[in-house]
Amino acid sequence: MATSIDDLKTTMDMMAQQLAGVQDLAKQFEKMMTMTLDKLNDLEAWRSIAETSMGSMMQQSKETMMRLRQLETLTQSGSVADYQAQFEKLAHEILLYNPAYDYVYFVKRFLAGLKEEIRAPIALHRPRDVETVSALALLQEEELSAAKHKPFGRGFTKGLARATTEKVGAGGQGLSRLKCRLRCSQLQLSTNSVHNKKEKDKYSCFDQSTSYLHVQSLRDFPTEKLSGEVVVVRLDSSLILGHLGPCTSSLERALLTIKYLCKARAKVVIATSWDTIFQSDNPVIESVGSFAEYLSSLLQVEVIPVDGEPGLTSFKQEEWAQNSIILFENLVNFRGEVANCKDFSQKLASGATIFVNDSFSLSHKILASTVGITCFCYASLAGFHFEEELMQLIKITDTTRRPYIAIIGGSNFLRKAPALQMLTSLCDGLFFVGKLSFQIMNGLGMTVPSQFIERNAVKEVLQIIQVARDRNVPIYYPTDLWCLKNDGSKTLGVISSNGQLAGWTPVDIGPSTLEKISSIIPSYEKILWIGPTNYDLTETFSVGGTQLGEILEKATDSCDVVLVGSAACKEIKRKTDSSSQYTEFQNATVVWEFLKGRILPGIAALDKCYPYRIPWSTVFCEPTLPLVVDIGSGNGLFLFQMAKSCESSNFLGLEMNEKLVIRCLQGMASDEKRNLYFVSTNATSTFRSIVSSYPGQLTLVTIQCPNPDFNKEQNRWRMVRRMLVEAVVDLLHTNGQVYLQSDVESVLLVMKEQFLSYSKGQLVTDGDGDHRIDNPFGVVSDWERHVLARGAPMYRTMLKKI
Structure with missing residues (x-):
C-alpha cells in the first residue's frame, strides 16, 4: 500500500511541476492535496478524488495555454478596432484562469500584433497601459487613412505627437471617454433596408469623428x-x-x-x-x-x-x-x-x-x-x-444656410492645410487674404515674389485648388494691395497684386479688393471670417481689416456672420456694441484645431451625453410597455431570448462596441414584434439622457459580467460608477429591480456595494442576500453559458427600489 501511495505522490508531484507556471492552478493543487489527506488510507477513494481534481485543473491549464498561444500569434489583419476586440476577448479569458499576468505583458503583446506602420510610431511613445496603446493605435490608423484618402493629409509624426499628448494627458478616464463612440440607428422594417446604404446614411445621426463634442x-x-x-x-x-x-x-x-x-x-x-x-x-x-x-x-x-x-x-x-x-x-x-x-x-x-x-x-x-x-x-x-x-x-461646419463663403487670412499655409481642406469641402466660396493669398496665387500660376512663397506647402496648395475645382467652388484673392516702400520713407501705395512688388512690402488688402468683397458678399447666406487681412500681422496698418469689418457689419442683417480671432472680433466691435448679430470666437487656435479634425482635449475630457432623443414610437410597437435595459449587452443573445419569451415588455441594449450593435440591429430587422432595440453608447455617462425620455416605466436594469480593465488589478472589472448608479436609481420605477451578475464573486460584491452605497437607501437586497441564487429569468447570456459549461459558478444578486 505504501509503495502505491508513494507512486501516486510521485505522479502528483510531476503533475504539479507541469502546473508550476500557472499560479492559480498551483494553489488549487495545494488546496486539493490538503483536503484529501484523510483519504490516504482509502487508496481508491483518494485516487478518484485526485484524478477528478487534476482533470479539472489540467483542463483549465490547457485552456490557459491555448489562449496564450492564440494571443502570442494574434496579429492585426484588418482594422485596429477588430484587432482590439479579438485581443480583449483573449486577454479576458486568460485573466479568468490566471489573474497573475500584469498590464506590461498585455501592452507588449498588443504592440507586437499591430501592423508595422502603426506599431513603429506608437512604440516611440512607450505607452504604459493597454488603454493608451489602443487609443494611439486608433489615432495612427486615422492618420494613415487621412493621408491615403485626403490630399491634405500630413505625416503622422507631428500629428501623433500632439494627439498623443492630448490623449495621454487626459488620464485613463479621459482616454476611455475619448474611445467612446456614439451612434443612433433607426430601426429598419425589412432586411433589405438594413443593408441599403442610402437608408443607413440617412439614419446615421452624426459623424463619429465629432461624437466627442456632445x-x-x-x-x-x-x-x-x-x-x-x-x-x-x-x-x-x-x-x-x-x-x-x-x-x-x-x-x-x-x-x-x-x-x-x-x-x-x-x-x-x-x-x-x-x-x-x-x-x-x-x-x-x-x-x-x-x-x-x-x-x-x-x-x-x-x-x-x-x-x-x-x-x-x-x-x-x-x-x-x-x-x-x-x-x-x-x-x-x-x-x-x-x-x-x-x-x-x-x-x-x-x-x-x-x-x-x-x-x-x-x-x-x-x-x-x-x-x-x-x-x-x-x-x-x-x-x-x-x-x-x-x-x-459645431455650427461653423453647419451648411444648412447656403451659399457659404469663408474669408481666410493669416499665414503658415502648411500648418493650416488640413483646416483649409475642410473649409474647401464645406464652403461654396473661398476668399484668401493675408499671406495665405500669395500661396494660392502662386498655385494658380501667377507671379509672386519668391520671399512670400512657402515652398514646403506647394503640394497642399495645389491639392486644395484641385478640390475646389472639382466642387466648382470659386477661389478669390486680392486684386490690389496696400504696400509700404522699402526706402524707409514710410510711403504707402496701392499696387496691383499681379504687378511688380520689387521695392515694396505688402501690408494690407487694397480698395479694389474690398470692392470685390463688397460685391460678392450679398450672394452668400453665411460668412466666416477667420484670420487677419494684413500681411505683416501688426496693427500699424489695418485699413483693410477695418473696412472689411464695415462690410460685414452691414451684412449681418441678411446673413449669418461668424468671426474667428481677435483681429476679426475687434474690427466688428469698433462698429457695433451688439454681439447678438454675429458669432465670435476670440481664440482662433481652438477653431483652427477643430477644423483640422483634431481632438480638443478640454472637450474630450468632459462626460458625454446622448445627443439625440430616440423616437420610441418608431423603435417599439408599444412604447408605453415596461422597459428592461441591459447595460453592456454585447452580442445581444440574452436580450434576443428575453424579447421572445416576454412580449409584455420592451428591451433596450446599451453597448459600447458599435459593430456588435449594428450586427444586433441587422439581426432583428425582420422581427415584426419590435419590442427590442440596441444603442451604441457608453451607458456610464449617457444612461440618463437616453432612458429619461422613455414614456413608459423602467422596471429592470441588468449588468452582467462587465469586461476587465487591464490597467489595475483591483479595477479589472470596474464598470459601475456613481454617475451610472444615480441615473439608474433616479429613473427606476418603485419596486423596479437591478440584476447584477458576474463569474467573479469579488466583482459582484463591489458592484452590489456601489449600488447600495450610491443609492442612499433607495435600493435594498431583494431576497435573503445569497450570491448563489438561481438565474431568475431562465435565460442565460452568452458568457454565462460559457462559464457554466466549464463547471464554474455564477454569482448573482437582485436589488429592489423601495
Whole structure:
C-alpha cells in the first residue's frame, strides 16, 4: 500500500511541476492535496478524488495555454478596432484562469500584433497601459487613412505627437471617454433596408469623428444633486478682465454658471489663470486677493482667496461661510498646471466631487485644471458659457444656410492645410487674404515674389485648388494691395497684386479688393471670417481689416456672420456694441484645431451625453410597455431570448462596441414584434439622457459580467460608477429591480456595494442576500453559458427600489 501511495505522490508531484507556471492552478493543487489527506488510507477513494481534481485543473491549464498561444500569434489583419476586440476577448479569458499576468505583458503583446506602420510610431511613445496603446493605435490608423484618402493629409509624426499628448494627458478616464463612440440607428422594417446604404446614411445621426463634442452640461444635470457638493469651476479670466474688449454676453454666461451653482447650494471653488505680463497694468490682478475682490463685486457674493498651492487641504472648513466662494491662486504660477501633473490635478480636485469647465478658449490645451482634474471627479460638466461656445463651434461646419463663403487670412499655409481642406469641402466660396493669398496665387500660376512663397506647402496648395475645382467652388484673392516702400520713407501705395512688388512690402488688402468683397458678399447666406487681412500681422496698418469689418457689419442683417480671432472680433466691435448679430470666437487656435479634425482635449475630457432623443414610437410597437435595459449587452443573445419569451415588455441594449450593435440591429430587422432595440453608447455617462425620455416605466436594469480593465488589478472589472448608479436609481420605477451578475464573486460584491452605497437607501437586497441564487429569468447570456459549461459558478444578486 505504501509503495502505491508513494507512486501516486510521485505522479502528483510531476503533475504539479507541469502546473508550476500557472499560479492559480498551483494553489488549487495545494488546496486539493490538503483536503484529501484523510483519504490516504482509502487508496481508491483518494485516487478518484485526485484524478477528478487534476482533470479539472489540467483542463483549465490547457485552456490557459491555448489562449496564450492564440494571443502570442494574434496579429492585426484588418482594422485596429477588430484587432482590439479579438485581443480583449483573449486577454479576458486568460485573466479568468490566471489573474497573475500584469498590464506590461498585455501592452507588449498588443504592440507586437499591430501592423508595422502603426506599431513603429506608437512604440516611440512607450505607452504604459493597454488603454493608451489602443487609443494611439486608433489615432495612427486615422492618420494613415487621412493621408491615403485626403490630399491634405500630413505625416503622422507631428500629428501623433500632439494627439498623443492630448490623449495621454487626459488620464485613463479621459482616454476611455475619448474611445467612446456614439451612434443612433433607426430601426429598419425589412432586411433589405438594413443593408441599403442610402437608408443607413440617412439614419446615421452624426459623424463619429465629432461624437466627442456632445458633452453633458450643467444645464441638464439634476439640480438637487448639486446641493452640498463641492464643485470646482474652471473660469476663463479673459472674460472677467476683458482685455480684448467688452464681452457682455459671454461674461454674463460665465457669471451665470457660478450664480446657478450658488443658488443650488453647492460649495463653489473657482480655479483660473491670468497673464501677469500682458496685463501687468491692470490693478485687478495684482494679487489673488484683488482678483477676489473684483469677482465679489461682479457676483455680489463673498469670494475668499486661497494663497499658495491650490487645494482645499489647507483651507479651514469653518471659514467657508454659507454662499461664499473659494478662489485658488493664479494657476500660471504652478508648473503642474501646464504639465497636466496627476498629483497637481488631484490637489485641485481635493474634496470636490463635480467639475464644471467654463473656459472654452483653453479647449485645445492639455491642462491639469481642464483635463487632469476630470479623473478625480465623478461628474465633469460644461458650464453655460462653455456650452454656448461649443454649440457655436459645431455650427461653423453647419451648411444648412447656403451659399457659404469663408474669408481666410493669416499665414503658415502648411500648418493650416488640413483646416483649409475642410473649409474647401464645406464652403461654396473661398476668399484668401493675408499671406495665405500669395500661396494660392502662386498655385494658380501667377507671379509672386519668391520671399512670400512657402515652398514646403506647394503640394497642399495645389491639392486644395484641385478640390475646389472639382466642387466648382470659386477661389478669390486680392486684386490690389496696400504696400509700404522699402526706402524707409514710410510711403504707402496701392499696387496691383499681379504687378511688380520689387521695392515694396505688402501690408494690407487694397480698395479694389474690398470692392470685390463688397460685391460678392450679398450672394452668400453665411460668412466666416477667420484670420487677419494684413500681411505683416501688426496693427500699424489695418485699413483693410477695418473696412472689411464695415462690410460685414452691414451684412449681418441678411446673413449669418461668424468671426474667428481677435483681429476679426475687434474690427466688428469698433462698429457695433451688439454681439447678438454675429458669432465670435476670440481664440482662433481652438477653431483652427477643430477644423483640422483634431481632438480638443478640454472637450474630450468632459462626460458625454446622448445627443439625440430616440423616437420610441418608431423603435417599439408599444412604447408605453415596461422597459428592461441591459447595460453592456454585447452580442445581444440574452436580450434576443428575453424579447421572445416576454412580449409584455420592451428591451433596450446599451453597448459600447458599435459593430456588435449594428450586427444586433441587422439581426432583428425582420422581427415584426419590435419590442427590442440596441444603442451604441457608453451607458456610464449617457444612461440618463437616453432612458429619461422613455414614456413608459423602467422596471429592470441588468449588468452582467462587465469586461476587465487591464490597467489595475483591483479595477479589472470596474464598470459601475456613481454617475451610472444615480441615473439608474433616479429613473427606476418603485419596486423596479437591478440584476447584477458576474463569474467573479469579488466583482459582484463591489458592484452590489456601489449600488447600495450610491443609492442612499433607495435600493435594498431583494431576497435573503445569497450570491448563489438561481438565474431568475431562465435565460442565460452568452458568457454565462460559457462559464457554466466549464463547471464554474455564477454569482448573482437582485436589488429592489423601495
